[in-house]
Amino acid sequence: CHQVWGGSEPVDAAVSLPGMDAWVYSLPFGNSASGGDVHFVSSCGSGRVYRMMIADVSGHGAGVSEVAGELRDLMSRFMNHIDPTKFLMQMNRQFVHMSNSNQFATAVVGTYYAPTRTLSITNAGHPPPFLYRARSKNWITLEEQIRIEGVNNLPLGILDDAGYVSFEVDLEIGDMVLCHSDSLIESRCRDGSWLGSARLIKLLETVDVSEPRHVIHHLLAKLAVE
Numbered sequence: 001c002h003q004v005w006g007g008s009e010p011v012d013a014a015v016s017l018p019g020m021d022a023w024v025y026s027l028p029f030g031n032s033a034s035g036g037d038v039h040f041v042s043s044c045g046s047g048r049v050y051r052m053m054i055a056d057v058s059g060h061g062a063g064v065s066e067v068a069g070e071l072r073d074l075m076s077r078f079m080n081h082i083d084p085t086k087f088l089m090q091m092n093r094q095f096v097h098m099s100n101s102n103q104f105a106t107a108v109v110g111t112y113y114a115p116t117r118t119l120s121i122t123n124a125g126h127p128p129p130f131l132y133r134a135r136s137k138n139w140i141t142l143e144e145q146i147r148i149e150g151v152n153n154l155p156l157g158i159l160d161d162a163g164y165v166s167f168e169v170d171l172e173i174g175d176m177v178l179c180h181s182d183s184l185i186e187s188r189c190r191d192g193s194w195l196g197s198a199r200l201i202k203l204l205e206t207v208d209v210s211e212p213r214h215v216i217h218h219l220l221a222k223l224a225v226e
Helices: 062-078 084-098 196-204 212-223
Strands: 002-007 011-017 020-026 037-044 049-057 105-113 118-124 130-133 138-141 166-170 176-178
Touching (some): 002 011, 002 062, 011 037, 020 037, 049 062, 062 084, 062 105, 084 118, 138 196, 176 212, 196 212
Antiparallel strands (some): 002 037, 049 105, 105 118, 130 176
């Protein structure tokens, strides 16, 4: 595997890969040069397998930015684990020993297998992504519906031997997946309330999806007046 794109700095850009297009928007807290939200894209198997990951390090400030940089290094180090559960298990073990300030990070990993258009999702305590179905023209929450027994899918840095479980979803041409950090659902609305996942998905239903590269911008514009 090789890294295509990654960082924790401000970004508003796109990357086009065989069978998949990706857009990333990130604005660190306080307009800082870097922050605690980390994004990462890698390509494996001669362009047949892609891994996308976003993570959110707890807290704010320069210390969080430093930990986010270390977390990105871990992503690069372990990205050759094709099994996303092993990928997160290895990262979690290292993050537990690396972080001396009791910090943790939520994360969601998507592994996309282009030949079958299959997306595997592994969630480490992160807000679940949203999926837009082009056929039915609606948004749904992408989360595992099967009850998982035991202590699994904890944020990184909580428990040394935490386990992780994935689930798969078949995608069709035109489908979109939106991953986000909790800064989105914890946005304050004009009435002082939190935005929340339920209100966010209602906003998404009103967003113009005819040009996917502008979906994020349209959503942010609607958030500004919510």
